[in-house]
Amino acid sequence: MIKDIVEKVVGDDSLIRDFAAICDTGGRFAGSCSEQAAREYLSDRLEAATGAVPMHAPVDYLGWSRGDAVLERLDGTGGSLPCVSLVRSPATQEEGLKAELIDVGRGTEQDFAALSAEIEGRIVLVRHEYMFATGTIHRRRKYQWAMDHGAVGFLIACHLPEAGPVTGSSGATPERSIPAAGISAETADALTANGLARIRLSIETDETPRRTANLILDLPGTGPEWVVLSAHIDGHHLAESAMDNATGLAAVLTVAAAMAPYIGRFARGLRVTLFTVEEWALEGSGDYVDGLSETERSAIKLNLNLDSIAGSPNLTALTSEFPKLEEWLLTHVQTHGYTLGTHRPIMANSDHYNFARHGIPAVRLVAGFDEPESEIKYVLTPGDMRDKVAARDLRYAAGLTAALVTGACQAGELELR
Numbered sequence: 001m002i003k004d005i006v007e008k009v010v011g012d013d014s015l016i017r018d019f020a021a022i023c024d025t026g027g028r029f030a031g032s033c034s035e036q037a038a039r040e041y042l043s044d045r046l047e048a049a050t051g052a053v054p055m056h057a058p059v060d061y062l063g064w065s066r067g068d069a070v071l072e073r074l075d076g077t078g079g080s081l082p083c084v085s086l087v088r089s090p091a092t093q094e095e096g097l098k099a100e101l102i103d104v105g106r107g108t109e110q111d112f113a114a115l116s117a118e119i120e121g122r123i124v125l126v127r128h129e130y131m132f133a134t135g136t137i138h139r140r141r142k143y144q145w146a147m148d149h150g151a152v153g154f155l156i157a158c159h160l161p162e163a164g165p166v167t168g169s170s171g172a173t174p175e176r177s178i179p180a181a182g183i184s185a186e187t188a189d190a191l192t193a194n195g196l197a198r199i200r201l202s203i204e205t206d207e208t209p210r211r212t213a214n215l216i217l218d219l220p221g222t223g224p225e226w227v228v229l230s231a232h233i234d235g236h237h238l239a240e241s242a243m244d245n246a247t248g249l250a251a252v253l254t255v256a257a258a259m260a261p262y263i264g265r266f267a268r269g270l271r272v273t274l275f276t277v278e279e280w281a282l283e284g285s286g287d288y289v290d291g292l293s294e295t296e297r298s299a300i301k302l303n304l305n306l307d308s309i310a311g312s313p314n315l316t317a318l319t320s321e322f323p324k325l326e327e328w329l330l331t332h333v334q335t336h337g338y339t340l341g342t343h344r345p346i347m348a349n350s351d352h353y354n355f356a357r358h359g360i361p362a363v364r365l366v367a368g369f370d371e372p373e374s375e376i377k378y379v380l381t382p383g384d385m386r387d388k389v390a391a392r393d394l395r396y397a398a399g400l401t402a403a404l405v406t407g408a409c410q411a412g413e414l415e416l417r
């Protein structure tokens with residue numbers, strides 16, 4: 001039966017059509033019309049594909065939207081330079097933030113320590129890096145170190161030439177923040193040419209309480225247990241958020257459609273969860289898992305989270321320090337002719353983390369792990385467009401997902417804790 005379901009998924013052209021339609025909705029920034037349009041599309045498609053109606057579970061959060069962002073050198077060596085405020089950056093005062101720039105290079109903890117005496121009162125410049133690799137240092141850590149050393153502003157430059165600016169979350173909180181923006185590699189060059197400049201950074205934002213919704217759909221099995229298949233809806237405004245995460249969403253739709261006719265015969269049910277406000281601080285999934293009772297959480301035997309599953313032909317499972325889960329995944333994919341890399345340390349880089357921190361075996365599938373030259377390098381830049389996704393890679397990832405989810409729902413016993 002697994003073979004039938006996998007074949008159906010791999011050959012299903014609606015996978016490719018759904019992927020394109022999700023990209024058509026735009027970048028899906030949380031709180032935007034694009035995010036709302038995507039949620040409505042996904043809700044309709046889930047219903048059409050499975051015959052069941054998804055629940056729209058409200059998520060209340062502090063909304064944040066961008067106004068203008070302006071960056072300029074104050075020494076008269078050029079006009080304004082392009083920049084993009086990072087998510088949740090505070091606004092500057094109306095006249096902007098004026099300070100000297102200091103280049104902290106890559107922005108490791110050691111880089112900050114070495115320049116410690118010179119950072120206070122300045123705007124720091126660091127480099128973004130490939131997101132999915134063993135030694136990656138996340139921008140939010142660099143932002144924290146900048147504040148620890150007394151910086152008054154934060155600029156992060158894309159590490160790729162001619163790829164435009166980089167975006168992402170800043171890690172700012174209402175209690176602790178400095179203005180933060182992403183820039184291109186070329187803008188970083190312009191700012192650091194002829195010695196370090198005195199610059200002006202001006203950021204406008206709007207913060208208001210907002211309500212959005214996660215989509216939750218239950219397809220029951222014969223028993224009380226569940227396998228949760230998740231993906232996040234929201235993305236960033238610079239592109240189509242195609243790899244991150246139209247790929248994961250399209251695969252969830254296709255796998256749910258293929259399993260729906262069979263699920264009533266399986267030992268455990270399939271629960272589809274499409275979360276939102278993931279890109280900010282995993283808020284939608286945090287709300288959901290925190291809101292479950294202990295009994296509901298223990299009934300979840302596995303969370304398989306799809307986030308950026310095409311952009312390279314190679315897939316890795318981030319197994320959140322559950323050794324039994326890792327063993328089960330590897331044995332299972334091999335049986336069905338798939339290959340999968342694994343990375344065990346827990347990574348708080350997508351919605352699976354909120355399941356894992358509650359002790360639920362949780363895994364993220366991601367393409368291009370430790371492959372800095374794969375198309376995945378364009379995630380969070382204007383390059384995250386549908387042309388980066390090869391249809392065969394998306395079909396492969398969806399087929400592997402179908403093999404895993406069907407196997408997990410069908411197994412007589414599934415204890416991976």
Ligand SMILES: [Zn+2]
Nearest residue numbers: 244245307308
């Ligand atoms: Zn993502």
